Amino acid sequence: MSNPDGFDRLITTWLDELAPMREPDGLLETVTGQIQRTRRLPGWALLERWLPMQTRAKFGAIPRTAMILVTLGILAMLLTAVAIGAQPSSKSDLAPLFGTAGNGRVFSTQDGDIYVTDPGSSAPQPFVTSSQTELYPTMTNDGSHLLFQRDDGNTSQIMIAAADGSDEPRALTPAAIASLDDWWPSPDGSYVVVVGPSGATQDLRLVPVDGSLSRSLPTDMSMTGAIWEPDGRHLLATRDAVGRNGAELYRVPTDGGDPILVRYLSGGVKWLGVSPDGKRIAYATSPDALGGNGRPPQAWVANIDGSDAHRLTDSVNQWEDGAFWSPDGTRLAVTTWVGGSLRVTILPLDGGAAPVVSDAMRVSGPMVNSNDGNTATTIYPTWAPNGRSLLLWRASDPQLLSVDATTGAVTEVPWSSADWPVWQRRAP
């Protein structure tokens, strides 16, 4: 679920350019002069002598009396909690946010851990915590399991846990992988497609969630990303076009058949989604060049085989981030940027009703994907399961907005976490 594009190299190169080649004249003399005049502190006077440089605390054995006191304290707290829990609750109804969403629990990440917010409460509670970094909480379609990525700084694993917290998270990938570029659970939740480097090429691998052996799809085409078609029998996978500034989109049979070229997409793929009936795709092309010198991203729709491709708007200069299928497949929500504000246009695909336009939020800083947080500069709306509203998340100055899909009205929804919400998203 990352999008490697040389950005890391760009930052490193730029910092190298920006950094001064040497210190200012006179600084060395000033410092050495001061050192000559400075008395050293004795070692025993310095706290840090007794503190390890390592940041992870190491605890020794706890004394028996302390253990007894801690146990008694915990028992007292548990009894208090039981007594409080016996009181009638004044929060039995769903909070407005989750009423809007449909139902289900809501997951989010914070400081490398995963938190869950129950519909009946407002404060996120720890769901998965570890010394490693948990990223990209992703629900299976039936809402029964949560998948996430666990990084230890050098390797990554895909983990799965019951959404109700009834079991310990377990690793899906048999061994830690040096890099995960993309992964998504299958529509029925039985597999995860994993895209990542394997030797000199990219591997497209199907990993069963039941722990049985995974298998690579024999594409040998260095795919850079893949999503599932709704029937689970094909993947839509992309790869960089050889010798051209763009991407190629393929349908890859999950039974091991040959990939079929769908389309060449000039500039690359910024967003890709399949209609719920699996007959069409909606996508946004990447800008031809950063810096405002090229064509901005454009939203398109086409048949699943690539035929009948046409743009969804006739704008020339607007920046179109994506087109997002409603749960029933009758509408597409197109996100565009107009004068620094995000506009959501909900297009009925039968041509009957007029589009609903909502100028959702002013852009004042970075944005992240409200689905998985992956695309830093984009607000990807999340449709409510009942199709009545969309959710938008702004990362800078965190804000969660709900857009009424019928009227375009925008309301702010309460959300106390600093990260985007991921719904369990059961059907209403």
Place this chain on the structure above:
Amino acid sequence: MHRDLVERAMAGDREAFTELTRHSIGRLYAIARLILRDTERAEDATQEALVAAWKQLSALRDPDRFDAWLRRLLVRACYREAARDQHQRRIVAQIRPIEMGMPDPGVALADRDQLERGFSRLSPEQRALVVLHYYLELPMHETAEILGLPIGTVKSRLFRTTQQLRAALEADARLPLAERGQA
């Protein structure tokens, strides 16, 4: 050679420490200026870190960890500099772009300007993270060690910080387009 100098300095040899200072001051100053975005404060932080290192050198247990320890002192000094309100107000009144080196060795002009804007919007803590990881190209565990943070926290913060930089790049890229569209 380096370890020998550190051991001599730990034993109280000022000349050895002066030699270490001579070796490291340029890189330390570069780090401080990237974090603080200001030449004067970077000088102050570099000086503070080196003098503190001399004063506290007997606290260092492993001579091989001297560089990491020194960088940790520098980052702390940068945080202190950044927190000095009076100084900050003066800097705000005198904001000036940091002069570039030779033109365009690797980064396109437009991207450089956008990175500059995005980088300047980061907090000193975020810039320290970026500088340690991308400029010094330190591995995650060493970055965590210098910043005094758990590695998981460093990873998630770095993830979010690079998101912000990416966002600055694209947001700045699309604004002129959007505004042209309105004209």
